[in-house]
Amino acid sequence: MSDRWVSGRQASGRRVSGRAALRRVGPARAAGAAAAVLLCAFPFYLDAFWLQVGLFSMAAAIGAIGLNLLSGTSGQLSLGHAFFLAVGAYGYVWLAGEPGPGLPPAVAMVLAVCLSGLAGGLFSPIAGRVRGVYLGVATLALVFLGQHVMVNAEGVTGGFNGRSVPPLEIGGFTFAETDPALVVLGVPFGAEERLWYLGLVLLAAVWFSARNLLRGRPGRALSALRDSEVAAAAMGVPVARYRSAAFVVSSMYAGLAGVLIALAFRGIVPDYFGLALSIDYLAMIVIGGLGSVGGATAGAVFVTALPLVMGRYADQLPLVAAPGATGHAIGPTEAARYLYGAAIILVLLYVPGGLGGLFRRRVRPPTPPVRQPKEQTP
């Protein structure tokens, strides 16, 4: 019946490994809790640079989870992710700022996410008509359209120079340096420290909602769509509706990522939301491993944090000259780029399933003895 398509290859594999994992739920949960505590403790030790890197990574992870849903799970290639991030970021800034309606920032945040979803929904009829690489090229148009609007609609976007971002405020608590001034256990809590916890909460919410989505009926329907639309339709999946729903949800995640990036940047400029950003997001989900939430997160951290951290510490490496040295010596930035490139190649060569696959293999080894009897049952 309508449940038949649930027992496809993908879904049954997942269900089995899920059951196997059930037995090990204790240690897995403990590891997760330990990671959560560790993440919560970071603001007490790390300086602004690391917290900033962490914030960028968290925002990127939220965006990558969204793109993964769209491109990784439902197989719709999108190069337009930067556009939806921009809609979220600029939507928030305009709605909460001056000029603009000047709404309470928390409301503006929710509306900005909805606005991104709306933009995704408006684009989805096009996504319903074109497939594969052609869809990728069609979404490319969004990036250029967005660039043009961002530079020219000065009343809303501030033009080339962009706009400053009003800090988020929830119930009298502001995510900025002061107001109220906050010192926790002797550590002054500035904007980065406060935003860090906001980022953690948002990332956790996105992580669990996306995971539930992927593990539930919609997730199975989307993977069925990716593997074969005809087969999925024959099994009762409403193809057009699911394709456009994937676009809307993914755009909403992108919008949320955009808001968080805007809050972390504190000043947004059109230059950032270019094609290179879209490509970065594609790289995140490919490096992380298509189709998994954990993979998208790992990929986002890899692509976002690695170049920044390498750039900071590359001057400690041997044979690397100080920035601006005479002659044609290799500076820290070049060294960081070489290393980053090498890291990408190594990951793609030796961990073809992506970083997410690496993680899965470590935590729970493949379980062929369990799968075999399952495959024998008709």
Added chain:
Amino acid sequence: MNRIGRPAAAVAALAALALLGSGCSSKSEDASAGTGSDGVKTGRGVTEKTVQLSALTDLTGPYATLGKSIVQAQKLWADEFNKAGGVCGREVRIEVKDHGYDVQKAVSAYAEVSPDTLAMPQVIGSPMVAALLDEVEGDKILTFPQAWSADLLGKDAVQVLGTTYDLDMIRAVDFLTREQGVKKGDTIGHVYFDGDYGANALEGTRHAAQKAGLKVVPKKIKATDTDLSAQVTALRGEKVDAILISAGPTQTASLVGVAAAQGLQVPVVTSAPGYAPQLMDTPAAPALEKTLHVVSAIPELGSDLDGVRKMVKAYQKRFPGELVDSGVLSGYNAAVLLGQDLEAACEAKDLTREGLIKAHRDRAAGDAGLGAPQDFTDASQPASLSAYIHRPDKAALGGTVLVEDARKAPGAQEYLDSAGE
């Protein structure tokens, strides 16, 4: 029950550990603010021995050549400054961060250096400057951006040195009408970059052209456009009598080269960012020497000003074989002016960020001995209204020679007054 209980206990234990541990976190120490043993008030970025400056530059992106010149020039200045005793017995140090023309890298580099920075003698890249503008103003870090858009005016902590792009173009139009035979009723084309650089420059052109009774034909291009054949053909169709260009050196070379090839023999004027001495090694060199002029807020490198001569000599000695271009002079100029601010702040016994900005804003005639003096007292006004006119010359040091000494373009003051209303 048991199963859920154990992780919960582990979480509690870890949380307790983390909180205990944070007691010895280095972050809980208060930032050094107060008065040093010598009676000088200090704050972030200043210790008993050092004054920390930071530079956000581009050494690997499109402005790599410029970035390198400025970094080296400011390094030269720091060495000289420290040799002469530093400021208030403290040495200056410049931390150089390369963002490779990437906004995110610039923002993160700023987060890294800003807690311990007193001032920034260099920030390259309009998008990067724009993204950091509010933070710099909020953190009160005196900053000299290597960008000259009028949009950057009006911030106490941000100092645009010399003239802004719009003033450069007013000066250019003035030069064209006086010296190059452009007269009332003529048409001038303006090729400009999409963005604040081009938009600001066009504003100046429009104003000056209106005053002089000229018609302006604007042609917008993107930073990625490197072949301007279409624009030249269009401008030839409009029968322009002169062309202004607010773009990069590559675009200037293309424009002048294509115009020469098409037989469009009109004067071309650009501002300092539109020219680089490397153009003199391209096939467009003869055409450039013939038709191009450059408006610049700083003198040419072959200038007989004492300060310029001394700087060039020291630079060539310190970095033998390295290219000497206008970036060297503008970077050195910024550093010298900052050094004077530091000395003034030291004299007032206030080396805090606020004290430095106050010392800077108190100077009505900041003179680095490298060109026209500048007025820093009003943050909303350009520091200078005077600009030089240069001409490309292959043989000259820095690739340009002087055509007209620094002078105020007539109408510049009036333009600023009208913009203020």
